[in-house]
Amino acid sequence: MKRTLENRVKAEFSAKSENESLARVITAGFLMNYPVTTEELADVKTAVSEAVTNSVVHAYKGREAGGVRLEIRLFSGGLLRVTVADFGCGIADVQRAREPFFTTDREHERGGMGFSVMETFMDRVKVSSTVEKGTRVTLEKRLCRMQNA
Amino acid sequence: MAIRSEERGGELLFYVSGEIDHHNSVFLREEMDAKIASSTASRVVLDLSETDFCDSSALGLILGRAREASVCGKSLLVQRPSARVRKILDLCGAGKYLQFTERREDETHT
Numbered sequence: 001m002k003r004t005l006e007n008r009v010k011a012e013f014s015a016k017s018e019n020e021s022l023a024r025v026i027t028a029g030f031l032m033n034y035p036v037t038t039e040e041l042a043d044v045k046t047a048v049s050e051a052v053t054n055s056v057v058h059a060y061k062g063r064e065a066g067g068v069r070l071e072i073r074l075f076s077g078g079l080l081r082v083t084v085a086d087f088g089c090g091i092a093d094v095q096r097a098r099e100p101f102f103t104t105d106r107e108h109e110r111g112g113m114g115f116s117v118m119e120t121f122m123d124r125v126k127v128s129s130t131v132e133k134g135t136r137v138t139l140e141k142r143l144c145r146m147q148n149a
Numbered sequence: 150m151a152i153r154s155e156e157r158g159g160e161l162l163f164y165v166s167g168e169i170d171h172h173n174s175v176f177l178r179e180e181m182d183a184k185i186a187s188s189t190a191s192r193v194v195l196d197l198s199e200t201d202f203c204d205s206s207a208l209g210l211i212l213g214r215a216r217e218a219s220v221c222g223k224s225l226l227v228q229r230p231s232a233r234v235r236k237i238l239d240l241c242g243a244g245k246y247l248q249f250t251e252r253r254e255d256e257t258h259t
Contacts, residue, residue: 017170017171017172017175018172020170020171020172021168021170021172024168024170024202042202042233045202046202046204046237049170049171049202049204050204050205053170053171053204053206056171057171111205111206111208111209111212111243113205113208113240114204114205116205116240117204117205117237117240120240
């Protein structure tokens with residue numbers, strides 16, 4: 001089945017920790033017009049928060065702070081696709097980074113559970129990264145009340 | 150996010166309302182560690198009944214405070230987390246290392 005794009009929003013902001021809540025608010029605002037369940041809304045907000053936090057914490061370490069781009073797309077049939085991209089250092093070993101408890105930031109009590117949370121709350125998590133170019137996380141979820149839309 | 154604390158009946162209680170994320174967990178950590186270190190209470194209680202959002206940052210925050218409390222010879226009790234918050238804490242088995250209670254505020258003198 002060919003999916004058609006129903007709606008989309010794109011926002012770019014500085015990779016600063018105060019923008020983690022901004023990203024959640026944009027996500028919640030976008031979904032507000034659709035019949036999402038409170039559970040789905042919380043799932044997506046949590047996953048977005050994790051992805052944005054990863055970019056804020058890791059992407060621009062030891063270099064000039066750059067941006068984070070959040071794109072939310074809703075397709076027919078209720079497929080929600082969120083991408084969170086940064087233009088920072090990239091991840092050399094994506095597979096390892098996705099393992100539970102893997103963290104490069106012990107001193108700040110980062111638990112290394114970000115990707116595990118994303119995988120728990122979303123249907124699909126894709127990570128593509130190029131060293132010195134940046135990282136893009138794609139999160140997908142089928143919204144149950146919009147299956148027939 | 151807002152945090153308030155009080156000490157009574159040998160307990161140091163923290164009430165965290167709103168959202169716990171990476172941004173504000175830094176502030177929460179400093180606030181709590183200072184009070185945990187200076188308190189004479191034998192137990193630290195972290196009430197999450199008013200916490201309506203958290204991501205994995207809360208995991209690091211709570212496990213870190215449990216460790217901090219233990220270093221100061223105290224125990225940490227996580228009080229009334231929502232199902233959602235509990236799910237995140239249980240995700241990596243961290244729930245095993247924490248003590249939970251469903252008691253309400255008016256039941257704290259036990």
